[in-house]
Amino acid sequence: MSSGARAASWSGAGPTLLGLAKADEAEAVRAGGAAALQAEGVPGRVLVLRADRRGIVYGNEAKIAL
Numbered sequence: 001m002s003s004g005a006r007a008a009s010w011s012g013a014g015p016t017l018l019g020l021a022k023a024d025e026a027e028a029v030r031a032g033g034a035a036a037l038q039a040e041g042v043p044g045r046v047l048v049l050r051a052d053r054r055g056i057v058y059g060n061e062a063k064i065a066l
Contacts, residue, residue, distance in 0.1 A: 003032020023050075 001008055005019035021029040026048045033046040 003029045003035075005029045005032075 001019075003019075004025045005021050006025075007020045009018050010016070011018045017033070019029050019033065030046050030048050037044050037046065
């Protein structure tokens, strides 16, 4: 939140932290998350992902684009 996320929440059983941000703020939130992991010595990845606005897809259309 201190890096600009609009909201944050633990996801799943706890290994994932979700931060929500506007597109133009996402890199600052990502960098803040990466810095927090590094400061605590916790290994992990921090990714900027876009919301899926199409809904459920399957078969050949279910491609992941980062």
